[in-house]
Amino acid sequence: MSIDDSKKAWQETVVQKNITKTPERKAEFSTTSAIEIERCFTPGFDYPGYDETIGFPGQFPFTRGVQPTMYRGRFWTMRQYAGFGTARESNERYKYLLQAGQTGLSVAFDLPTQMGYDSDHSMSQGEVGKVGVAIDSLADMEILFDGIPLERVSTSMTINSTAAILLAMYIAVAEKQGVSPDKISGTIQNDILKEYMARGTYIYPPKESMRIITDIFAYCKDNVPKWNTISISGYHIREAGSSAAQEVAFTLADGIAYVEAAIKAGLAVDDFAPRLAFFFNAHNNLLEEVAKFRAARRMWAKIMKERFGAKDPRSMMLRFHTQTAGCTLTAQQPDNNIMRVTIQALAAVLGGTQSLHTNSRDEALALPTEDSVRIALRTQQVLAYESGVADSVDPLAGSFMVEALTDQIEQAAFTYIEKIDKLGGAVEAISRGFQQKEIQDSAYAYQRAIETNELVIVGVNKFTIENEPQPELLKIKEEVELAQKTALAELKQRRNDSEVRSALQALETAAKGTDNLMPPILNAVKAYASLGEIADVLRNVFGVHRETVVL
Missing domain, CATH: 3.20.20.240 (Methylmalonyl-CoA mutase)
Incomplete structure (x- = not known):
């Protein structure tokens, strides 16, 4: 099958199905000179192995993208x-x-x-x-x-x-x-x-x-x-x-x-x-x-x-x-x-x-x-x-x-x-x-x-300036740590300690066994067990990793 035939089949099946679900942003796309922009450009000549190596968007092997229309349908998430x-x-x-x-x-x-x-x-x-x-x-x-x-x-x-x-x-x-x-x-x-x-x-x-x-x-x-x-x-x-x-x-x-x-x-x-x-x-x-x-x-x-x-x-x-x-x-x-x-x-x-x-x-x-x-x-x-x-x-x-x-x-x-x-x-x-x-x-x-200046980094090893003014920076105040500690202490005072202990015990039992860990972790979170308390339960059961030193 020629590339043109493959493209036509792709447009009539894959693209149409996608557009029905997610319409494109505009009816027509063009340059500032009113030149039409195609959805997907392809060679105007024989390109051996095109379908297997490059193909069409939204089709295996997905070289050109995972969606048939990509950003014509919607932009990437910013x-x-x-x-x-x-x-x-x-x-x-x-x-x-x-x-x-x-x-x-x-x-x-x-x-x-x-x-x-x-x-x-x-x-x-x-x-x-x-x-x-x-x-x-x-x-x-x-x-x-x-x-x-x-x-x-x-x-x-x-x-x-x-x-x-x-x-x-x-x-x-x-x-x-x-x-x-x-x-x-x-x-x-x-x-x-x-x-x-x-x-x-x-x-x-x-x-x-x-x-x-x-x-x-x-x-x-x-x-x-x-x-x-x-x-x-x-x-x-x-x-x-x-x-x-x-x-x-x-x-x-x-x-x-x-x-x-x-x-x-x-x-x-x-x-x-x-x-x-x-x-x-x-x-x-x-x-x-x-x-x-x-x-x-x-x-x-x-x-x-x-x-x-x-x-x-x-x-x-x-x-x-x-x-x-x-x-x-x-x-x-x-x-x-x-x-x-x-x-x-x-x-x-x-x-x-x-x-x-x-x-x-x-x-x-x-x-x-x-x-x-x-x-x-x-x-x-x-x-x-x-x-x-x-x-x-x-x-x-x-x-x-x-x-x-x-x-x-x-x-x-x-x-x-x-x-x-x-x-x-x-x-x-x-x-x-x-x-x-x-x-x-x-x-x-x-x-x-x-x-060695083989690689130029502008402003670092070439095109430098002296006495550079310092920009205004965001600084995290030391009071943040104190406020966080205070809030955690207050939480521990008002939560139900028996619920916390019960939830952490259930998590420990699951960790020692084979049950899925997500349900007991979710229950511990809802009881307002702290992140550190939950992690410590798993530390005690699983141990901690020691880094492999590479020289």
């Missing part, structure tokens, strides 16, 4: 990752962002919350509310989402070791708003493997962590069907210094490990795989980043179909959130970061992301101010409404360079996955330090390139 200080302060920031046109929430938690410590724990001293919002209990979560209708807002939460606890809190808040769990939508990151190799906010050993993750898969399949139960993250792998090909390889290898663990736990692949999501970084090399996203989509489709025998097309779709690269932001001349973020956001859009966070210009120095956050959000809005890049699906497809880069990243990433398979899979490879060593070597090479 999220701004936010959270700082107390739940009340973060709630005010969320409302500000929603009023500014943000279309989804993305919650940043402070380090104690990520590590399973309450604000009054000795390990939390000096960190409460600093890099995200402090959440000690359901009471904080109620404040965090006060006045925000959870049936209408999709929420992403960057949380891993304590993901089950924060998800339970979110479910409980929704129920208090009168919203049933089957009506809420969003994502928890819940990706512990990348924590072991690149980020470090882990608590429990890998085996026990994987149990918690698969318990979340099973619980949400039956109770919270619109929730994305994991966001398999390459973002932090890239932030730690990996290359684009390594980011794809190590992320998809982690995805393979999660699918294998879920199948081993008795879940059918097509029951949970449609709710898997991914999270990638967007760097400055525009065309490499576009190719990276296209390659990752095609690879995941092949992996799910050929390796795991998935039958449901949704199981083969790599849906992903993108965040612009924090590690590329510079403290020197921070306004330059606006341009970096714009390039990175453009790469994500041209690469077909489903949602996007744009970093703020001052994040190399502190948490962003409201002005900086607004500029970051406006960057997305200008791309969506003014640039025209959202009017055709995968507009760079067919570029000799982009297609070559897509193929080469795919080949390099599959080579890494083969090495990881030979080591026994992602978990075993991490325990041996394989991924960590590869990332370290890549990070070292990148840093050396900057130090």
